[in-house]
Amino acid sequence: MSATLLDGVLLLAIVGAVSGLARRVGLLAPILLVMVGIIMSYLPFVPAFHLEPELVLGGILPLLLYAAAIQTSVPAFRRNLRPIGLLAFGHVLFITLVVGLAVHALVPGIPLAAAFALGAIVSPPDAVAATSIARRIGLPRKTVTILEGESLVNDATALVTLRVAVAATVGAALSWDAALRELAIAAIGGVLIGWVVGWLAAWLHRRTDDALIDNTVSILTPFLAFVPAERFGASGVVAVVVCGMYVGHRRPLLMGPASRLQMDAFWRVTQFLLEGFVFLLVGLQMRGIVDRLSYAWPMVLVVSAAVVGVVVVGRFVWVFPGVYLPRLLPRVRAREPQPSPANVAVVSWAGMRGVxxxxxxxxLPFTFPGRDLLVWVTFVVILVTLVGQGFTLPWFARWLRVSRDDPQADALAEAEVRQAAFRAAQRRLEEEAAKVGAPSYVVERLNALAENRANEAWERLGNPDREPPSEAFRRLRLAMLEAERQEFIDARDRGILPDEVRNRVELEQDLEEMMLSRRRRRDDE
Structure with missing residues (x-):
């Protein structure tokens, strides 16, 4: 095993250990991983881990974006398209402009175009940090949708803006028309390529019932969208997001249950490991960035504080007018309910930057003006926003008394749809049973099974002080499964049952137990 591979395995082991510790002590794993990475960077026996931009932007980012995009609700994204657009495009360009002007004023030796490059770098909230923290602290679903939608698209705006700023800095000056044209090509090209690859991936998923093939297609899909988009000058980020949302929205009709279960498990593990890896990697850069810094510390601290202030305050300056000013128009006011100032403040505070x-x-090229300073300021912005804002976001939301989604409303909506689904299932059962002449007792058993499932949702709306029949059923059935599993293990150990048979039965038991356990966890939430 090479040293590089061994280092990677050790980092993943640290991610698992630190994430497990964070859950046990009630801390947010991303914040703890960054802090552990910073400490590790100063330990003499820990090798220097250099962050490779190509690995992150071309290897890790497509996977994380695709994993998030296939889980994104397309209807919810459409309903919140205006606020998402104001954040993903308007906010990024606004922060780029203000940060660039501030840095150029403080350090005149850095050209304005190079200062705008820094603004583009620190402008997009991270695609992982905001939503992972927002979901874990239970922010309202609409707020999470807006943050998630912003983080899926804003990287494209920032990276294309950075490309324009770098080109202007190194002498390839672009007119405003050319810059806007490049942005338009990146966005439109990314949408088209993402749609084509999404359609192709859906076509492949629809024509296979092999879970392993489905997962192989799923792993390759984000790269099939990202690489051609970048090669043709479009936005690979937009292509991956569009592709993921296209496939995710149609996934229930594209593949069978085995593929969906296996794919969900794969992407959960992938997200867990990659998210932890990138947060740990951010912290591990601390020592190397400090060692390469060649500017005087007083000036460095002033510039760092100014940029952090502009990034944090600038988000409030953009978000509040962006939310309330459009509501002066009667059409917007009639179509969108007015959000509470508490929810708007939480969106403003949830501006964590990341890897x-x-x-x-x-x-940035090594000859780029002020490169060491720009890298340091970027790291400080990430550290302050991720650790400072991320750590205080749960407290901030509680202090503002941000209202959560009403579980009773969710349960009522589920119960009504389950009842409609039960009636549809009854009609289909009658039709199919009449065609094949099914025995009456089979029809009655299937009808009772569907009715019991429909009634479970109504039970959760009933008397909370009494144990619902469905909960008693789950509790007793789980105990029965445990006894059945032990009996099969004993039979295997006595040599009267082959392991292949026991493995097949174990899969059936595991699927049933997983379904029962997931229902119980959902009811406890």
């Missing part, structure tokens, strides 16, 4: 910003900073 994409750091990878973008490292991608």
């Amino acid at each position: 994409v910003s750091l990878a973008a900073a490292f991608s």
Whole structure:
């Protein structure tokens, strides 16, 4: 095993251990991983881990974006398209402009175009940090949708803006028309390529019932969207997001249950490991960035504080007018309910930056004006927003008394749809049973099974002080499964049952137990 591979395995082991510790002590894993990475960077026996921009932007980012995109609700994304667009495009360009002007004013030796490059680097909230923290602290579904939608698209705006700023800095000056044209090509090209690859992936999924093939297609899909888009000058980020949302929205009709279960498990593990890896990697850059810094510390601290202030305050300055000013128009006011100031403040505070910003900073040419300073300031912005804002976001939401989604409303909606689904299932059962002449007792058993499942949702709306029959059924059936499993293990150990048979039965038991356990966890939430 090579040293590089061994280092990677050790990092993943640290991710697992630190994430497990974070859950046990009630901390947010991304914040703890960054802090552990910073400490590790100063330990003498820990090798230097250099963040490779190509690995992050071309290897890790497509996987994380695709994993998030296939889980994104397309109807919810459409309903919140205006606020998402104001954040993913308007906010990024606004922060780019303000940060660039501030840095150029403080350090005149850095050209304005180079200062705008820093603004583009630190402008997009991270695609992982905001939504992972927002979901874990239970923010309202609409707020999470807006943050998730922003983080899926804003990287494209920032990276294309960075490309324009770098070109202007190194002498390839672009007119405003050319810059806007490049942005348009990146966006439209990314949408078209993402749609084509999404359609192709859906076509492949629809024509196979092999779970392994489905997962192989799923792993390759984000790269099949990202690489051609980048090669043709479009936005690979937009292509991956569009492709993922296209496939995710149609997934229930594209593949069988075995493929969906296996794919969900794969992407959960992938997200867990890659998210933890990138947060740990951010912290591990601390020592190397400090060692390469060649500017005087007083000036460095002033610039760092100014940029952090602009990034944090600038988000409030953009978000509040962006939310309330359009509601002066009667059409917008009639179509969208007015959000509470508490929810708007939480969206403003949830502006954590992450590894994409750091990878973008490292991608600057080594001869780029003020490169060491720009990389350092980027790291400080990430550290302050991720640790400071991420750590205080749960407290901030509680202090503002941000209202959560009403579980009773969710249960009522589920119960009504389950009842409609039960009636549809009854009609289909009658039709199919009449065609094949099914025995009456089979029809009655299937009808009772569907009715019991429909009634479970109504039970959750009933008396909370009494154990619902469905919960008693789950509790007793789980105990029965445990006894059945032990009997099969004993039979295997006595040599009267082959392991192949026991493995097949174990799969059936595991699927049933997983379904019962997931229902119980959902009811406890």
